[in-house]
Amino acid sequence: MKKEQVVHCQFSVWYPIFKKHTIKSVILPLPHNVIDYLLDDGTLVVSGSDHNSQQTHTNNSDSDAEEDIQWSDDETTTTVTAPEFPEFTSKVQEAINTLGGRVFPKLNWSAPQDANWIALNSSLQCHSLSDIFLLFKSSDFITHDLTQPFDVCSDRDSADPVINYELVLRKWSELIPGGEFRCFVKENKLIAISQRDYTQYYQHVLKQEEQLCHAIQDFFSEHIQYNFLDEDFVFDVYRDSQGRVWLIDVNPFGEVTDSLLFSWEELRCGGGISLQQEGPAFRCTTSEVTVQPSPCLSFRIPRDFVDLSTGEDAYKLIDFLKLKKNQQQQEEEEEAVAPQ
Structure with missing residues (x-):
């Protein structure tokens, strides 16, 4: 992945190209x-x-119970203006x-x-x-x-x-996580599709695998393929309740983008994913046994609280x-x- 590819994935670069097909x-x-x-x-x-906009920190006791927080014996007041x-x-x-x-x-x-x-x-x-x-x-x-x-x-x-x-x-759009998918494109061919919210099991995704693949493949062929500035890239889509597919985001083809249910090694080198196969490889969470915690949970302890x-x-x-x-x-x- 080169810097030029990252630049091409900026929102202001791809949005004008695909404006009719996104939010x-x-x-x-x-x-x-x-x-x-x-x-x-x-x-x-x-x-x-x-x-x-003024936030005042008072170390003295205050009549307001919510402000009555004493952190030290230093009777000073610091005012920070946003x-x-x-x-x-x-x-x-x-x-x-x-x-x-x-x-x-x-x-x-x-x-x-x-x-x-x-x-x-x-x-x-x-x-x-x-x-x-x-x-x-x-x-x-x-x-x-x-x-x-x-x-x-x-x-x-x-x-x-x-x-x-x-x-x-x-x-703002109310997107159901079970309708989001990440698509991997190599040499302008759609090689893989992953359930976006892979931490959850969605029964309808497993049942509609073939239908979903066809819908996303058709959307890619009609609106995305050969229209982006690079031949290797990743794009996210959403399939709504009426069956229409929408473009949500475009990302670089590399480690900076989460490969979800695939690995970057197999996406780059093959590993069962062939550019010559008829359709893209499709992966989703297949049972509730494989449900995992959200990867964003590790960010939920703010650095301020660590301090x-x-x-x-x-x-x-x-x-x-x-x-x-x-x-x-x-x-x-x-x-x-x-x-x-």
Whole structure:
């Protein structure tokens, strides 16, 4: 996998090509000061909301029981102000409203799938920039996009291409995990299809294997094959209840992309997967006995809590609790003004 292939898999590169066959989305340039904020490893504060942006840590006792947290005998107060991005916030909210008020956020390549633990509803559904920032600042996947997108490329010693980072907002869609599949393309031939959510057993997937393969193969032949910039790549699809297949994402053909129920060795070298066979190899979880825990579970202990447990930064927990409190207050306010 070369750097050029990674560049070709940026959302803004493939979306215009396959716009008719994927979810409606808006792409916004990511300002440099926003990138700096996302990479700031300081206290966990979130800007871009209507709530007070000042987070105050008080070591003295307070009349409010929720603020009565004493961490030391040092009677000092530290105020951290979250940066504000008025112009960017306005553009993001306008885009969110255009897409129906609910969006799925991602950067050039990745979505913060490893950070859904921090959302109150354990969902990546976002209504505002503050929701997006909270997910992005908690995600290792997002940090990887911003800092080392070419770290596993075979030509990593060459100069890195210039990347213009972007915020991608996708119209929120309720996708059933059992309808998602990852497809592997080598030399412009669809060689393998894997159940996307391989940690679960879906009876209908096993029963409809032949039908699913034909539907995905037809979609690939009609809309994807020879239209992408590389001959080796990976793409994700969703087959809805009406049988229509939608393109969800495009990824590089290499270790940076999860090979799911296949191995990269067999995808590259054969291993039972032949480019001459009539159709792609298909794999799914075949019984409940083989169900596995989600691979994202390892990301559910936030680094901030690790810092807390080692005594490195006790204030991070206060910030986190206040963010949760603000989110809850915002939801209560929205419910109060909602029409009956």
